[in-house]
Amino acid sequence: MQFPAIAKPPVGIVFDSAMDRIDDVIALAMLHGFEGKEQARIAAVSISRPDLEAARFCDALRIFYSSAITGPAAMFMHAPAVGLADGKPGGGVPMLDVAETNKSAIKSVIDTADPATLIRNSLMAYHDQNAAVVLSGPATNLAKLLDMYDAKELVKRKVRLLCMTEIGLDGDPAAARVVRAGWPGPIATVDRQVGESLPFPGASLDKDFAWATAHPMVDAYRVYRPMPYDAPSWAMAAVLYAVRPKEKYFQLSDGKVLLDPAQKENIIRAYIDLASAKPVPRKPRKPPDDKKDDKKAEKKDEKNAEKKDQKQ
């Protein structure tokens, strides 16, 4: 007898960034797009700067993409934690201070998680070699992850690829050295030139995002720099490569993700399609299934009652 094959669950992506460049914001929107298409799951989002507004922005973006989920599925929906680096808050990033952020449930740092713990915990929920880590900013959080008890073994087992951006590593060179030396699996690094050569077209906002009256990513884009401008795409390239490594969007040489001029249009189209994807109503999540056990208990109670009656 043949059984239907169980589909492999989509790859889980850990997205760690400083959330201080517009490509970080668009990359996170792309990940939500991937999630809607069931091509990837957001395993964890963590931020390497101690900026509560950044955490609130990520949470608001999640809420935006969850807006299509209604009914019983919404009742069982649960807000995942956002990882936020410890430390004294530095200067804010104006693009994150958009109106939609107010919808976030994050009020203070206790509503966020330690990034290394969050990443460790979330990786445990993925099949072996079915997770990837996108590092768009400094490697601070990942260096701490590697320092955790048993984390290297876990990463080795679960993570098929670490995709970093060269430009992001500049923020913490010491942590970058630790991660390069200690990461127990394949690493790919998005070349600086890639982000600049594959700009996200600002003109797409009016055209491709017209369906949304208020989109946190679009609002952030408009605040980041005076419009009109096209945005560099380091983080987006890393996300695209991490989720679709077999699509040959890029050339890979000596662990570097490089531009393939022939793919330029394809890549930019993919950026737009994914970032502008509409929120998707997900299949209702089954409520916790303990009915069977309750029925068993009820039957047992009935049996006992019958026994008692007979004896009386």
Next chain:
Amino acid sequence: MITNKALPRRTFLRGMGTAVALPFLDAMTPAIAATRRASPPVRMAFVYVPNGIIMDGWNPDYEGTLAALPRILKPMEPLRQDITLLGNLTHNTGRALLDGAGDHGRCCASYLTGVQPRKTVIDIKSGVSFDQIVANQVGKQTRFPSLELGMEDARQAGDCDSGYSCAYTNNLAWKSETQPLPPVLDPRALFERLFGNGMALTPEARARQNLYRRSILDYVTDDTRKLESDLGPTDRRKLDEYLSSIREIERQIQKAETDNAQIDPHMEKPYGIPADFAEHFKLMTDMMTVAFQSDLTRVITFLVTHEGTSRTYREIDIPDGHHPLTHHRNQPDLIEKVTQINTYHLRQFAAWIAKMKSIREGDGSLLDNCMIVYGAGLSDGNRHLHEDLPTLIAGRGGNHFKPGRRIVYRRETPMCNLYLAMMDRMGVHVEHFGDSTGRLDVLDLA
């Protein structure tokens, strides 16, 4: 004349088949050492309630010094200077992590082990629970390394939750990865274990004892008289109170046995288990008090009812099963019933803690020298959430930390971080446990 002689801490009052340990008496501190003040030992206990808690009725909307408490915690209000509330502690190993349904089995099995249990009904595997790590070291100094107690009869084999063995839902303590320690439910069995001389009474001896309704204290009268003559007035009063409390426990057990014989001869319960929940709870916790007071053990786990239980609470007019009610799907009437069950549990717990506080020990109370954790392996029982687990610590861990506070940690903070801190307070130093990432600072000297 000042002497260095003292009554040994391990003094027992002995009689036929009986060995009654003593509470911590002043006479146990040598006069010369009195200036150095020997401190009473630190004890710890876990009181586990199943099926989560209605968190809106548990979590105060503030941090810091405890003020007005939410509805479920109201019974603890007179004791709020003695409790610490912890927020956002998580058991990641209780989550599905690729193993699908079975949150009740996982949350109970991982609660004190910090390990994701193997999903099976046959070859069970979890981890050594941290209470047993403590018991292995501290337990050498007491008659019982640890006590495992409970209140609900539960099987140890078969499937109790979506493919998880009943051994997972029905035990808290694990001696080894494959050996859970089933809780003692019957107050009579516990009483005889605590005050027997290690040998089980023969049915004939028990019948004789029952016939004459003799108290175990009758068997140790000679030893008691001898001891009293050597004690000062304070110790004499302390001893008298202690022996009276044992007599009271005995009386309650006898009453339960008489009631059971009259009320329901066919019920599926051991003979000495009271039919009334509150009465049973009181009996078990009274014996826990005595066990701590007389240093019979320093480690107790108490599984109030087993995880996933469908027990009904007719005592408070709730004929519905506890577990089905917790899947309330946000229906207010069902939420109200679960809240009442949660509050009812807390009421019993508060009465016990008040009693622990009323017993003087050293410079403070028995409670001051304890860390009694009241908690659950799920927070929201409707959604089966394993984070922000309801966690309350009663006591001061040997006057080491200052209660009366609510401390909220960051999300995903491992529960095992609390266990590491507790192990430190118990004098057991371990670098890593379960999925710990460090030690909670809550038990640091305040």
